[in-house]
Amino acid sequence: MLVTALCAVLVTVGAVITAVLLRQNSAAGVAPVPGGAPSIEPACGAGPCTAIASATAGGDTVELLADGSGSGGQVRFGTGAAATVIETALTGSEVQLTADSLRCADGVVPTCLVRGPFDQGTIGEVLVKRGNGWESAGQPYFSDAGAIVLDDVLGDGTAEVINVQRNCAPGDSTADCGQARVLARVLDIDGAEQGCTKTYRTPGELRGWPDVSLTERDLRDCPGA
Template sequence: MVRRSPPRVVVATVVVAWVLTVGAQVAAAVWGARGQEPVPPAPTRVERPEGCGDETCRVLASTVVNGMSVELLADSRGDAGRLRAGGPVSGTVTTTRITGDGVRLNHDSLRCAASATPVCLVRGPRDGGMAGEVHVWRGDSWEAVGEVYFSDLGVLVLDDVVGTAMPEVLVARETCTDRDGSCRELRAVAEVLTLDGARAGCTRARRSPGELPGWPDVEVGRTDLTTCPDGLDPR
């Protein structure tokens, strides 16, 4: 015959087992919390803005070309510049060269042309005229092309003159037309250069800049071009 424990003894045994189990779990939780170092929250990443000289860049001029935002950045004096594509969150920024030659950028320093690929001209006053540089969008960044251009008549623009679906650089300049090279009288011409620096031609030499087509916003067509004067500096 099997002897059974009294009911009270069974209940007491179950209660004690439950208390011991819960106590072990609580102890494990407490010791586990003490054994782990507190995990600090992840730091908030703050992007440092690109500097223009010793200052934070500010937007000096902006436009949209081929659906892409293009901004000219500079310091407060305009003597340290950057060209940015894609807006404030973009990292696609290139440094301008002409500011190193003493050119100060202003609100009229950015000119862009919509073409098969975006092309932008960054320009500014220098030595009584205007100097500028050309940037072409290639791949996913800007690339400076050609030399620094200079117009002693202060006219430097982008325009598709010869109909290649890409703009050329139009530079209004003074030149000598005297065959003996004495330069007794200067003439005004509008020179058209392709983006690789080759000459597409010049307008006929005029007695004064005001006689150039469309002056002061010089506009030249393909039929206006002829051979450039011999006295015109190839640069």
């Protein structure tokens, strides 16, 4: 069962979720001014921003910005005067961003994922384009097995979130949970559960690991559902 593991996950990412809520109630990121030009240059932590990864989605160039140590993450959408910048929820959570931290998918709803190592696993935030603007899709995801990816699992033209998790049993110690079998939990971009794979002995048995690729035929009811 995943009940115990999920409770632990909620505690683990609590500080990051708090950061999301604070960001949503403040002027985080770069606020646009009339004409679409950003009001200030983005800053990453205590230093200037450098683009460490780029992709395209929804007709926009997407760049992941960070300081020299991979901290202070920002995501820039578009170029020039029309560009907008969003601070990631991972900022301030000791997540070190790299060139592998950004993934984007085109589709009915253009989607990007910012991810990085956190607390012996991986944490990630999903950003989506609705209308002409980009926004966070909600609370971050945490994978204690170390993989969060985007893939059009349902074949509906929109990426889903694949979150690989340890299938820990109630009462398992941290050491025991680290050796538990794994499964991939699939959620839509709004966080609604769509199903899970069967359990596997090791993460490497999941097709495409670590860039896990699934189809709807791989899914079944999740444990405890």
